[in-house]
Amino acid sequence: MKLPDDFITKYQRLLGAEAPAFLAALTEPANTAGYRVNPERQVPAKLTSAPTVPYAPWGYFGTVKGRSLVHQSGTVYSQEPSAMFVGATAAPARGERVLDLCAAPGGKTTHLASYLQGTGLLVTNEINRKRVRVLAENVERFGVANALILNDSPDTLSPVFPDFFDKVLVDAPCSGEGMFRKDPGAMDYWSLDYVDECAARQREILTEAVKMVKPGGQLIYSTCTFAPEEDEQMMAWLVKTFPDFQLVPVEKTGGVIDAKPEWADGNPDLKNAARLFPNRLQGEGHFVAKLQRATTAEGVQPHGQAHLGTALTGEQRRLWADFSRTVLGDAAPTGDLVTIKDQLFAVPANLPALKHAHVFRPGLHLGTFKKNRFEPAYALALASDPQRVTQTLAIDQDQWIAWVHGEALSLTTAPAKGWYLLTCDHQPVGFGKVVGQTVKNFFPKGLRFTVYPDDLD
Numbered sequence: 001m002k003l004p005d006d007f008i009t010k011y012q013r014l015l016g017a018e019a020p021a022f023l024a025a026l027t028e029p030a031n032t033a034g035y036r037v038n039p040e041r042q043v044p045a046k047l048t049s050a051p052t053v054p055y056a057p058w059g060y061f062g063t064v065k066g067r068s069l070v071h072q073s074g075t076v077y078s079q080e081p082s083a084m085f086v087g088a089t090a091a092p093a094r095g096e097r098v099l100d101l102c103a104a105p106g107g108k109t110t111h112l113a114s115y116l117q118g119t120g121l122l123v124t125n126e127i128n129r130k131r132v133r134v135l136a137e138n139v140e141r142f143g144v145a146n147a148l149i150l151n152d153s154p155d156t157l158s159p160v161f162p163d164f165f166d167k168v169l170v171d172a173p174c175s176g177e178g179m180f181r182k183d184p185g186a187m188d189y190w191s192l193d194y195v196d197e198c199a200a201r202q203r204e205i206l207t208e209a210v211k212m213v214k215p216g217g218q219l220i221y222s223t224c225t226f227a228p229e230e231d232e233q234m235m236a237w238l239v240k241t242f243p244d245f246q247l248v249p250v251e252k253t254g255g256v257i258d259a260k261p262e263w264a265d266g267n268p269d270l271k272n273a274a275r276l277f278p279n280r281l282q283g284e285g286h287f288v289a290k291l292q293r294a295t296t297a298e299g300v301q302p303h304g305q306a307h308l309g310t311a312l313t314g315e316q317r318r319l320w321a322d323f324s325r326t327v328l329g330d331a332a333p334t335g336d337l338v339t340i341k342d343q344l345f346a347v348p349a350n351l352p353a354l355k356h357a358h359v360f361r362p363g364l365h366l367g368t369f370k371k372n373r374f375e376p377a378y379a380l381a382l383a384s385d386p387q388r389v390t391q392t393l394a395i396d397q398d399q400w401i402a403w404v405h406g407e408a409l410s411l412t413t414a415p416a417k418g419w420y421l422l423t424c425d426h427q428p429v430g431f432g433k434v435v436g437q438t439v440k441n442f443f444p445k446g447l448r449f450t451v452y453p454d455d456l457d
């Protein structure tokens with residue numbers, strides 16, 4: 001792998017004696033796979049016996065196959081280890097309101113959700129129409145029940161959520177120098193000018209992001225690039241432009257080091273931010289900063305209240321109540337129930353008016369009203385705790401392989417007719433409908449896959 005000449009020259013100048021080690025690390029094959037386990041699941045011991053990522057709760061070094069039960073059931077999320085430092089720095093407390101402004105495909109969002117444990121509010125936004133679909137798939141797979149998924153530009157969102165969030169994460173689109181080793185294609189569009197273009201876009205995003213942090217709240221900024229223009233210099237610009245924001249210390253362990261004031265305007269507070277270099281730890285590289293907004297700033301109230309969808313008809317209420325009582329028991333999700341066309345959602349409470357936002361998912365998808373019946377959603381299955389759900393049906397590995405392929409299952413002894421949360425090795429894998437000796441398959445058509453012998457451990 002050949003790094004761009006301008007890149008080599010730039011980092012030789014910036015890093016001096018450390019440059020050879022840094023440049024050598026970038027040309028070595030990446031050996032930095034990682035995954036996070038989902039604290040809401042009963043996680044198999046083989047996943048938690050791997051070496052732990054020192055700075056990231058739920059983080060492990062190693063690989064998990066995409067066509068595996070633990071991946072399909074949202075028991076794990078594969079994530080490059082240094083990216084885990086971002087969620088670990090944000091570490092929202094239970095009950096907080098959190099915005100992930102640049103969220104697809106959902107690595108940081110699912111990490112933030114693990115901290116929130118279904119409490120508070122997670123607004124997760126992705127500007128790109130194709131990428132927001134992937135974000136939604138990952139949010140659903142991870143069983144996140146308290147998320148509102150939006151598909152907007154930051155300047156559309158800032159008037160909707162003024163001074164609203166306890167934490168705002170900007171995991172910014174960047175020049176991706178930390179991706180060179182994993183994805184050498186990232187070098188094709190890299191240039192010194194590209195770094196400046198990225199920095200200009202980051203300033204635009206941050207200008208909107210700061211407006212959504214409540215007084216006393218925090219902004220977390222991260223990139224997967226080493227470029228000072230997008231990292232230290234961006235933070236130096238931010239604290240100068242928005243003086244009610246101050247860089248506060250990021251806790252550093254496991255080879256993470258202070259950011260470099262000398263790469264910007266010398267502001268000593270820049271040391272509070274963190275640098276992850278691939279020659280110093282097992283990870284691809286990141287920059288992470290935490291900024292606190294002063295409590296003295298005057299906050300404004302967001303406008304109005306969200307009116308999403310339509311209230312349920314009496315018949316719809318009855319159908320949902322029957323399903324929820326019989327199948328879910330006391331595991332029924334919380335949130336305001338609304339329908340959009342024939343789809344039922346549980347919408348997080350206390351949202352401001354969203355009429356200028358493009359709502360991709362208003363909350364947890366509970367299911368679909370068909371003529372005289374209710375069909376539960378895959379998202380509801382993965383957000384359900386099998387230990388609390390009344391009607392569960394355990395299937396074995398062979399049945400799981402048939403299930404994710406879209407096949408009906410034949411049972412030798414069948415329970416009573418109705419909907420069941422299917423589990424395999426204690427993980428939720430979807431809802432099935434038992435009719436006679438058969439379990440009808442409702443695994444979403446777009447997600448079906450074939451498991452090959454190599455996919456099994």
Ligand SMILES: C[S@@+](CC[C@H](N)C(=O)[O-])C[C@H]1O[C@@H](n2cnc3c(N)ncnc32)[C@H](O)[C@@H]1O
Pocket residue numbers: 101102103104105106107108109126127128131153154171172173174201205
């Ligand atoms: C680094 S990626 C986010 C990765 C994600 N946080 C994760 O952990 O999976 C940056 C995201 O910003 C989005 N983006 C690009 N331009 C943007 C803009 N002008 N405003 C907001 N987001 C933008 C990209 O589509 C991309 O999904």
